Amino acid sequence: MAQTEPSQQPGTATPDPxxxxxxxxxxxxQLMVVLDASIVNLALPSAKxxxxxxxxxxxxxxxxxxxxxxxxxxxxxxxxDYWGRKRAFIAGLLGFAAASALGxxxxxxxxxxxxxxxxxxxxxxxxPAALSLxxxxxxxPKERAKAFGVYGAIAGGGAAIGLLLGGVLTEYAxxxxxxxxxxxxxxxxxxxxxxxxKESKATGDTTYDIPGAVTVTGxxxxxxxxxxxxxxxxxxxxxxWIEASTLLWFGxxxxxxxxxxxxxxxxxxxxxxxxxxxxRNRGGSYLVSLLIGIGLFAxxxxxxxxxxxxxxxxxxxxxxxxxxxxxxxxLTAGVAANLLPKIGPKPLMVPGxxxxxxxxxxxxxxxxxxxxxxxxxxxxxxxxxxxxxxxxPLASTALHGVGSHDAGVGSALINTTQQIGGSLGTALLNxxxxxxxxxxxxxxxxxxxxxxxAALTYGYARAFxxxxxxxxxxxxxxxxxxxxxxxxxxxxxxxxxxx
Numbered sequence: 116m117a118q119t120e121p122s123q124q125p126g127t128a129t130p131d132p133x134x135x136x137x138x139x140x141x142x143x144x145q146l147m148v149v150l151d152a153s154i155v156n157l158a159l160p161s162a163k164x165x166x167x168x169x170x171x172x173x174x175x176x177x178x179x180x181x182x183x184x185x186x187x188x189x190x191x192x193x194x195x196d197y198w199g200r201k202r203a204f205i206a207g208l209l210g211f212a213a214a215s216a217l218g219x220x221x222x223x224x225x226x227x228x229x230x231x232x233x234x235x236x237x238x239x240x241x242x243p244a245a246l247s248l249x250x251x252x253x254x255x256p257k258e259r260a261k262a263f264g265v266y267g268a269i270a271g272g273g274a275a276i277g278l279l280l281g282g283v284l285t286e287y288a289x290x291x292x293x294x295x296x297x298x299x300x301x302x303x304x305x306x307x308x309x310x311x312x313k314e315s316k317a318t319g320d321t322t323y324d325i326p327g328a329v330t331v332t333g334x335x336x337x338x339x340x341x342x343x344x345x346x347x348x349x350x351x352x353x354x355x356w357i358e359a360s361t362l363l364w365f366g367x368x369x370x371x372x373x374x375x376x377x378x379x380x381x382x383x384x385x386x387x388x389x390x391x392x393x394x395r396n397r398g399g400s401y402l403v404s405l406l407i408g409i410g411l412f413a414x415x416x417x418x419x420x421x422x423x424x425x426x427x428x429x430x431x432x433x434x435x436x437x438x439x440x441x442x443x444x445x446l447t448a449g450v451a452a453n454l455l456p457k458i459g460p461k462p463l464m465v466p467g468x469x470x471x472x473x474x475x476x477x478x479x480x481x482x483x484x485x486x487x488x489x490x491x492x493x494x495x496x497x498x499x500x501x502x503x504x505x506x507x508p509l510a511s512t513a514l515h516g517v518g519s520h521d522a523g524v525g526s527a528l529i530n531t532t533q534q535i536g537g538s539l540g541t542a543l544l545n546x547x548x549x550x551x552x553x554x555x556x557x558x559x560x561x562x563x564x565x566x567x568x569a570a571l572t573y574g575y576a577r578a579f580x581x582x583x584x585x586x587x588x589x590x591x592x593x594x595x596x597x598x599x600x601x602x603x604x605x606x607x608x609x610x611x612x613x614x
């Protein structure tokens with residue numbers, strides 16, 4: 116079995132004098148990775164027209180990134196653990212820059228899809244390395260809580276920031292800058308990180324579990340692709356859950372994922388040690404992350420579509436409409452970070468999930484002429500406050516006691532569950548929305564085209580309502596599984612990063 120590095124008690128580690136600069140570096144890198152999942156949403160029409168991408172293939176601009184990102188995260192986490200977290204961080208940044216440049220100069224759809232896939236691959240290396248470096252850099256409980264607060268704010272607000280930035284760049288520059296903007300950011304961040312960030316890596320057995328890597332990566336990609344295939348392609352389309360091609364991908368995902376767990380239970384150096392997943396608090400945290408991803412991530416898609424298609428907002432207006440969500444996350448993150456070492460994670464995560472569920476229920480009451488200030492902004496703020504209360508302690512509880520040897524894979528699991536949850540939620544709730552829209556149109560056929568805005572709104576509202584149910588379940592999971600208290604914010608099992 117793999118060995119873990121010796122633990123240290125709170126206060127015994129000498130603080131890294133560069134720790135706050137390291138936090139700033141990690142924050143920039145993490146923001147770049149998170150917002151790239153949503154920055155192209157408002158640029159889709161321009162990119163399609165410029166490159167001649169069909170309606171059927173437009174989804175790959177988004178899913179090529181999320182598929183590879185979610186599918187390769189576990190492997191990326193193990194590479195960071197064994198190869199060195201600083202090395203993985205720098206390589207991830209530079210690779211992400213190169214892939215972004217390739218996408219920015221794309222001359223056709225296939226080239227753009229490939230570039231987005233490469234972005235996902237390097238993001239899968241960068242993201243777990245970033246969180247692992249954060250974990251091994253901060254040791255004092257209050258400082259660690261603040262560091263996780265910054266990380267959680269970025270994780271929760273990055274998607275909204277991506278929508279805003281995507282709208283601005285598309286309207287005032289070009290859709291290509293939604294990708295090219297990453298190049299200078301990533302290169303400069305890597306240059307600053309080289310002399311400041313200290314290397315750290317796992318000790319003991321560092322053998323790579325290749326069979327496990329192949330099966331879990333293939334299984335996750337097959338699963339996300341299956342849900343993507345099952346989703347309707349438009350308001351008049353039907354779902355494809357029982358089509359042979361969809362069932363084939365589901366079957367392949369099931370076979371590969373079952374094989375993965377069999378391999379992990381028998382491997383002497385598993386890619387995903389069951390000790391990481393099956394500990395009560397960590398397992399509950401990963402499940403909460405998955406459920407939040409399902410319920411929350413599709414909200415950005417449906418709300419942006421509602422604003423543009425039904426309410427007639429321009430891309431930049433829609434982008435700015437999401438700005439209060441990011442502000443709410445950031446402001447609440449500071450409060451949550453200060454409360455975490457005082458009251459522990461459960462008193463934050465349970466009310467936060469319930470508040471988010473209430474916000475989605477409120478959004479489900481939208482109409483074809485809902486006013487932004489009274490019917491969209493208030494529930495959006497409720498969602499942002501609730502999600503900040505969840506995301507800030509989540510990163511801490513999901514890694515508490517995991518040990519330095521498994522820090523990378525533990526970090527990767529947080530991102531993996533969010534990405535898989537987001538992809539699953541988008542596909543599932545898109546099916547709910549389009550099915551409800553088709554039913555509304557069928558019931559109001561006499562109205563013809565005049566019924567379309569109301570039908571779309573009805574579909575989006577049903578999606579918000581179902582999404583709220585997943586956040587409600589997340590609250591139940593947090594209340595049931597989490598037993599850890601104030602020590603969630605303290606140093607537990609991570610030595611000082613090596614010089």
